[in-house]
Amino acid sequence: MSAEKSTHSLDKQATPIESEHVEVLPVEPPRNEKYDSHGATDLETGDGGAYSTHSLHFIFTVIGCSFALCGSQIFPLLYLTLTTTVAKELNAQDLTIWLFTASYIAMGALAPFIGPLADLIGRKSLFNIGLLVSVVGSVVCAATPNAPGFIAGQILLGAGAVTQELLAIAVIAEIVPTSRRPLYAVIALSSIIPWSPGSLYANWMTQSSWRWIGCTLALWNALTLAILVIFYRPPPRVNSLGLSRRELIARIDFVGGALLTIGLVFVLLALSWGGQQYAWTSAHVLSFLLLGFALMFAFVAWEFFGAKYPLFPRRIVKAPRPFFCMLFVIFAAGINYVPLVVFWPIEGIAVFGADHHQNGIYTLPIGIGILGGAILSAFLLHLFKKHITLVMTMFCVMQTVASASLAAVDPHNVATAIPAICFALIGVGGVLVPNQVIITVLTPPDLIASVTALTVALRAQTQVIGLAIFYNRFVAKVTEGGYKLVAPAMIRAGVYDPDVIFNLVEGMSAVPYSTIARGIPELMADPVAYQVVGEVALQSFAAAFKLIYYITIAFGVPACVAAAFMGDVGKYMDENVAVKL
Template identity: 30%
Template sequence: MMNAKDPSDERNVNAGDCHVETIPGLAKDEKEPGPVENGAHNEVIKGDDSDGRLNWSATSILAYICLTFIFTGSQQPLYFTAGSLEFIIKDVGGSSTGSWLPIAYTLAAAVPIPFAGYLQDIFGRRLILLFATSLTMVGLIILGTAHSFPQAVVAMALCGTGAGIAELAAFAGVTEVVPVKARGYSVAFMTVVATPFGPYPLYCQLLSTRATWRWGIWMVLIFQGIALLGAALLYFPSKHSRLVGLARKDVIKNIDYVGGLLSLAGLTLLLVALNNGGYLYHWKSAKVLVPLILGIVAIGAFVVWERYFAKVPIAPRVLFRGSIIPKAFIISFVGGVNFYSLSNFAPIYFTNVYHTDPVTTGARGIGLSLGVIWGAVLGATFVSRFPKYAKWCITICCAIMTSFIGSLAAGNPSNPGYVVAASTIGGLAVGGLIVPASTYATVACPDDLIATTVGLILALRAVGGSIGFAIYYNIFRNKLDTKLPTTIAQYAVQAGLPLSSATEFVTNFLTNATALATVPGVTPAIIAAGAEGSRWAFASSLKYIFYTSIPFGVIATGCAMWLGDITPLMTNRIVATLNH
């Protein structure tokens, strides 16, 4: 059994008898608000090396492992869908709107996270975790049996909703049952569990070409099913709440319903607009402008409500003070921007610049996915092992991310090895800043705001990623729409294509490749030259994305340099125990 000082015992101690720990960056006489009790904040009590004792039993270990499985499994529906997207579209349809499968997942995962984290810190995690994981499994079942595009979109929305909330609950659950100073180790272990899923690009290609893409979905379903069963039987954390001492009806009365509605509406409208703009609709279209404006207004109203009117806010002001959590928020936001540039556009090199067989294409993407995982493992470990220097680890990762993602602009059809190496190192750096930044924030936040803090970080990362995708995609499309036809024509003409056939050749090349042989003057060598021109056009268009990522990386690096020192907060204090 895990034994620790009950957090509720600390709340019953007189504040004057305790050493009060202030968050770095606050004035010495400004005491940081802590848990909400009867609508008012208590002070954060600093733990020491005698107030937390952790004894692992077999059931505690298994419960902990189940949480790590749920965390890992919650990320896989998106990866296995994105990795098999072209095969799914061929099977269920939706060729013109196929990207709405990952978009539906991302939207559904990001929107409820802030409110879900808030509710977890009030009502506890167990039931929310079990419900969210069950919802993910329902979505996986629908996706695995889908025979139409609308079915697949609904399935991805259900998967995203459940997986986003479950990932949040598992992250918070894993961090609160270990000493504060061990949270980095805990998060590192939780992340390393994802290593077997790291080669998912290869898995997706092999399953889709030699069996069916549906087997990837069934694998994730089985994995999550085992984790859900284990958590249902073994995961019973001690209860602690932002609203201790209140009757249940008073707790329900004090929930920030207005803030929840504004955050849900604002994020939904904003993310829909960002994902539609320049892709499905023109940026000047009412279908983009209306949700974009309404989303910005709703988020603005949310900020005002939380700042001046909410009694128990979803985004407490305490999280925006000091030199740690606010900068961790910014790093997560900017990290999301650059993570999306890397994860969404680097693979285009492997599919459109280097035309190879599916297995080779999948193998080249393994370095990127494993790099993100192991960057996160090493970075989170560093936070606990060397807390005094943790901010410099994050700073270096930001600098490496900026350099190597930016260096992908040098990719071209003749250097696949370079792109694989640069994307792998860039992935290591992205993992080494996104997860450690989250860990950094959980160390500094009040005990009863762990899920709230993680929820805000995940939401900011998703919003940053959507903004980044909107920026990068529009840059890419604008460049490609110009370069692709002209470069194909240039290479084909240089190979001997008559100028009079250039327009017809390019049109057929891009829309009806089977008709190329009917174009006057076309030979196999000319078709090969056109394909070579296509590869160079993609490479030339992609480089502008990676150039654009550099300023975002510089911002993240600057914030990381000014992160506060978490060393005074690295104690043996344990927030919750596992009761058996």
């Protein structure tokens, strides 16, 4: 009987009265429990499953959101694998960490504002602004003559990408029944399939010029913007009806966002300086590190006790145990994403001696593996709604074991690394994106964008911190190997200029040893010295990468435990639709 009732609910035409019940609800005074940020009551009505998959607006809205999600994912795929190459061409190796992290800092800083703002004033205007910013950022990255310009372009791309990803997930999540969200996640991710060899495309474009990447991204985001401007027509937001612009702005927690963003930047600076420009015990590092964490703790205290309208209201958590377990899994997967996407391309050049054409092939698993893992995981979650915990645990174990296995690869044989890197990337893809969709099931419908903002901000901020940690340890280990192994070998080969030795070690992160060595006459004149220096340089880099993969265990194992104790999430997946187009 209940099944018939549910089917009838899906097929019936919503009357005007029913639509008004969901979308045109008058705003009551601020102390009404439905809108009280500290209350426990949530908005659970929705359209009861009334949505039409045959509507042209629905179809093209899903396509537009799919394209927007694709645009937010392919820009780091195209650029991150070439950051050391861009830094070398722009003569800015000392700014490499900022070339890596600029976009992620922008994403982490803006996500807390984008979500609540979208829940208050609606999705479309923010969506359009985000896509326009992405187009401008792409053009800036393509045209800039220097590193500061490239960093500015990356900041704009990060700001646009976080808006695209957040709103694409939120819009699709709210226009389909909760039980079908994993299936529509598969549909949304499908547009990334042609872009999954993005690292290969990027390396091949670099043979002409890496600036073509920006041109490509600008065209893709412009097409997405056109689709959504024409076809995405959402109803007015429940939250904003009856509120003035000043009242809307007053509900955005600028203080909390500022505390979180400044704290994150301070921690990033400390992690970047420690052991490099300054000692870990120096006043520079300790003061920024302590102040950064203090600001983050102040953010938490402000959200709980000070903010009248916090960025993430307490009622965002309907089921605490699975909710916080998912957040921790996203946190750990976000950190373990870094060595696979950022450092594997460097390893292909520095250890396995790949040129851009070869490295494009070596990095193929990055896009294909993450996308394949995300689609496979989402499809399994759709099929096995009662076994979400088991599916998530399986992917967490896969990413943890495979990432750690990379520490045991043979530095002289790239084939030993390919299986491990493929399984690790599938595991990361299977954890990150589907979890961001599933967590919307555990949240009131009127806060879907806010919870999506929370997951995107958490992932971006942990990736920034993770990248700083990994990059710091990587540089320290390579420097140690340079002093102990490379420098003595080059001196024995007759190379005494410290700048030549330094440039060799630094340059190997972007250019193969064989290419750099051609510019050092002493090495080219002595085949034995050429071979010896190449081997010790390889060993120095191999030891640094091994350390990075060991660090991933510290985050992967707790994530596996958190996934295993997530509990039953399937009971929250029903036929409710938050918004009918």
